[in-house]
Each structure stands twice: as structure tokens, then as C-alpha cells.
Amino acid sequence: MKVGDLVTVGPSVGGTYIITSTEARDHHDNRKLPTCVMLGQLDGPPCFNEPLPMDKKWITIISKC
Numbered sequence: 001m002k003v004g005d006l007v008t009v010g011p012s013v014g015g016t017y018i019i020t021s022t023e024a025r026d027h028h029d030n031r032k033l034p035t036c037v038m039l040g041q042l043d044g045p046p047c048f049n050e051p052l053p054m055d056k057k058w059i060t061i062i063s064k065c
Contacts, residue, residue: 001037001056004065009039009058016042016062017054024053 001007005019017039024036036053 001059001061002065005061006063007059007061009054010060018042020051026053
């Protein structure tokens, strides 16, 4: 996984996301999240407005950068 890859997240309602960073941090206490990447939403049901961390185990790459 690398920045720019397009992904889906499962299980989810749907949507396409882009990896914005391979180094994820918790928004509350800024601690590193080693099993996560940061995702930005491109389409689908509006879930969030800014990139958020997601564990790699839920991510499926649909288009590599």
C-alpha cells in the first residue's frame, strides 16, 4: 500500500477512498497507529470530511498508484 492507491473498505456501505499517508496517527492523542493508513473519501455515502486512520486489514486496493 502506498499514497495515491485507490481502495475500498470492508465491511462498509461502499465508497472509494484514497490513501493519503502510510503513517497514521490517532486524532485524539497523536499516538502512532502502526497497523493503519490514513484514508480520504472520494465518493460514496458521506462518512467523514478529513482523512482518518483505517486498519490495513479492512482495506482492499482497487487501483495502485
